[in-house]
Amino acid sequence: MRKGFNFFLIVFVLLFITSLSLDAQLCQGSLGDPIVNITFGSGSNPGPSLSAATTAYKYFGNDCPGDGFYTVRNNTIACFGNTWHSLTSDHTGNGNGYFMLVNASIDPSAFYLDTVKGLCGNTTYEFAAWVVNVLLQSACNNNGNKPNLTFSIEKTDGTILQTYNSGDIPSQSSPVWQQFGFFFTTPASVSDVVLRIFNNAPGGCGNDLALDDITFRACGPKLTPSITGNANTTVVVCEGQAKAFVFTCNVSPGFNSPVFQWQQNLNSGTWTDIPGANTTVLSKNFAANAAPGNYGYRLTASEIGNAASLQCRVVADPLFVNIVANPVPDANNNGPVCEGSNLVLAATDGTQYAWTGPGNYSDSGTSVNINAVQQAQAGKYFVLVTNSSGCSQLDSTVVQVNPVPTATVSFSSKIICAGDAVQLNAGGGTGYAWSPPTALSSASISNPVASPVNTTQYLVTVSNQFACTDTATVQVTVNERPTANAGPDKTIIKGRTVLLEGSATGQSVSYSWQPAVNLDNPQLLQPMANPTADIDYTVTVSSANGCGTATDAMHVFVFNDIYIPTAFSPNGDGLNDTWKIPALAAFPVFELTVFNRFGQKVFQNKNTNTPWDGMFKGAPVAAGSYVYYINLHQFPGILKGTVMIVR
Template sequence: MRRGFKFISIVFVSLLIRFNVTAQLCQGSLGDPIVNITFGSGANPGNSLSAATTAYQYFSNDCPSDGFYIVRNSTSGCFGDSWHSLSVDHTGNGNGYFMLVNSSFEPSAFYVDRVKGLCGNTTYEFAAWVVNVLKQSACNGMGIKPNLTFSIEKIDGTILQSYNSGDIPSQSVPLWQQFGFFFTTPASVSDVVLRIFNNAIGGCGNDLALDDITFRACGPKIIPFITSNPSTTAVVCQGNARSFTFTCNVSAGFNNPVFQWQQNSNNGTWTDIAGATTTNLTKNFAANVAVGNYNFRMTASEYGNSASLQCRVVADPLTVQVVTNPLPNTTNSGPTCENTQLLLTTTDGNQYAWTGVNNFSATGSMVAINSIQQNQAGKYFVLVTNSNGCTHLDSTVVKVNPLPTAVVNFSSATICTGDNIQVKSSGGVSYAWLPASALSSDNVADPVASPIITTQYVVTVTNQFACVDTASVLVTVNEKPTANAGPDKTIIKGRSILLQGTATGQSLEYSWLPPVYIDNAQLLQPLVNPPADMNYILTVTSANGCGTATDIMHVFVFKDIFIPKAFSPNGDGLNDTWKIPALAAFPAFELSVFNRFGQVVFQNKNTNLPWDGRYKGVPVPAGVYVYAIDLKKFPGILKGSVLIIR
């Protein structure tokens, strides 16, 4: 491609596509490549051609000009992005080199190489991979297309075979195409010359990459198979002795064919098997054969050429894979306790078949046995199968420990407030009580409980196997009774009054002493009407055995309402206040005292406080004062006067 050309750049995603042009390639079986020119691998740029020759000049950077070439593992954005960007070689190797060519203006050979060591009278396949690196949009869509002639020549220049690729069109993405043909060497020829000639002229286009040039012997089609095996690979589990018969069907092509079986291990070097010279091969695999891939293939050649590997064609390999058996790690989560979950686990497979005690069966790498019992203890087996179909029988022993039986000395009890009770448990070697509050100890078998409210205690009993059981004790707390006979009362003789006794506790019984002048001595608040002052004693008894409580009150009995006519508030300690005790029998009374001007100088409602002869803290003058007392009940309003003497 001429550097001076300007192009409209269209960006394509760099893809790597391979396409075989099979019309001229070998249709039979091929030998190993006797020539395999990959141009090597490494960092950019690669070295110039050393064995092959070319009229082109080596270019050390990307994007060579017309008549130049470069060896690289990638190319990108050349000439205004008119070339495809190649990030890997034909095989997809990111470090693999390919030859990148910008063709010269005149048609010429850009690759010439001498191929040595061929066998006479042998058919070979020549093949090479080529990609047109010019984008379809470049050169206004009129880019010059590479047109290659591949020729195989004798050393003197006599052409043995040639092949023309025709115009190699540009593609929307990089398209690697394989071109090739087969040729037959004369009896005396062992060296030939490979010449790749570009028939197109230079200019805008005619740019290409070349990779993976091979020469391989071509012969009859050899079809291999393993007797009684559906594929070309057989699998043997280690430890199992097996025997396999390998067979090849060979089409016509050799006049006097010679066969030779070869083998390698783990893709190592192929070596001939002594005496294995027919189309059948039987191999025995002992039980102790090492794990690995054992490959076998048959080679074929014309009689007289069989000693040279370069003259042979080979069948596709047949493989015996000796694979490892599963090596499971089978365990269980025990020892465990009765009524708990136990897990069986194993590894190193993709199928698992468990068997065990009491006709147990299950599948899976992890199996749960819920609420396990002692009669389920014993040996459990698992057949582990891996992805290769190899098996291993493993086992694990399950141990199930018994549970303790938590025993308590009683399930429920009742105490009174302030009392205590000893709770006892047995059946294990250690004990834990909850809640721990109000216990003398929470980790002994027989603590003393002193709860102040009703409490349910739960004890966890543990045996020597660390298995546990629980039991509970309900301690009901009843309050001890309290008694309050209420405030002292005042009545007028002949009248009755309601006592205001109160009590606390449960299941209480009440009684008053003496049981006289009382409507019901078993009521908490009875009516009484004693004829004279009397003490009443309230007794509160707990019917659930939490004792008794007593209290006393006094009933004051007045024959009438006595109202003093005078008092002397002079501080001598005698008659210093005006007090009417009987008013206590009339809790709703209202009392008012007026001076001679009708002004209220003292008031008393409900409290029956005495008057000290003051008004607003100042002593009132001596003299007569008028009072009015509204008793709010019979006999109604009382009026009169009181004399203050100073």
């Protein structure tokens, strides 16, 4: 009677599970860890071929296998004239993960075969696999063959334990991985089964697919875990806090004589049984010195006869106690800083920062600034750092604010004459740096001597023992010393006037000519002169700002009339060798021309009053009389006459 009841209960559970998901045929209770997990591996293309016993299809070492061929790859790109979808990863999104890419044979056939060993007898298992139709909807004139798969679980002698048909797997607008599966129960004496995947559709245009992640997992009652007093399955505990938790698990009907076992792991490591933890309730205490980490707990369940085998157990979703390390703030500052500069406070290892300090200071942020900091703001600053898990740690940093010197100078401006020097004086610190260093006896002392050529502003940076600085400036204005130039000598005809072409340089200068006789204004730089006889004039340029005086002289030649020699003897004896008319210098514009008795021009002089040496075209002219013609372009106008050359 008991045996019949057990059979009835198993059938009832299976029917109940089936009724929850008629389409997927997947386990609706709790699953065990995968006994078989065929992922096809990972790596670069192409992946290795499957064993000869696994498939009757032929291995193809590149992308895009033909009818009756398969390959193992981590991607497929636009095969057969872009009539296949491009897959860039396996079904988990792993760009290096392999999948089996299949182009069905013309005739329906089994394309995958595997023997699964080590199952537990009298145990319900879920078989599942992920499949994608790689054919584009538009391919084959919108009428491509659709994969239609039959999954069969058989005993090793060929007896079928369970089959499941996927139905037609339609093409999609984009590649969609779908999970197909079902559950089956092993007979008491069966531990090895055969998995066969049969493609019912014909090959040709279409019926192309990718296969990935084949799993076998124990299927049993629904295990619903919880942490007493907590709505979530994970609780966070900050390092240094002592906590106690009670883990419970509600088990739905399904096992006749269930055996329970709690397991634990640390940081996603291997699950291990907790000795003596064999009820649906587990109490766990965490001491204040418990190391940070993610502590996992889960309940496993199986029939009493299969309790020793991990492959027979179903497992609840895990519960976690995550002991989070407190932040390590590492509070610091950029000090010591000088008063008036920018203070930077910084801390790390958190998502929230709360700063407090002297003078009721408060701020937030991993890095905060205090501009123009003062000595009153020196002292200890605290920061409460909180991480993303809500764990906090208090840290502090001591800020030192040093005083700044007050730069002083003995004068802010000074006027000197060119060529003079002045001693600069600065104070208020222990170190001095002058800029620019040009024309300084030293740029690193408090009292250098400055002798600039041009007006210069000097900046002195004064530092103290804390390397804090202040600055001051000194303007040294350089006045030029005067220079005087009386201009060129002048020549005039008595009774006429001439402009004296004096020039000068310097600032704030005045002018004076000596003697002042026959000058229209001796205080002008360029007065008009009309002396009655030869005379020397001297100009004096005086600086009003104490930079001295300068003088220069010139001569005015005064001719009573224009004297024109009537003869000369260019014989090289040093006497009367040239014909020269000095008074022509009194005429700025004139033209002198000499002709021989044939009317040929043998000499000409315009405006420069160069004497004639009796030569023409490099050869001496013959002795005799020559006619001259002088145009003065002013009174008395044209002068004519003859000059005799005596050899």
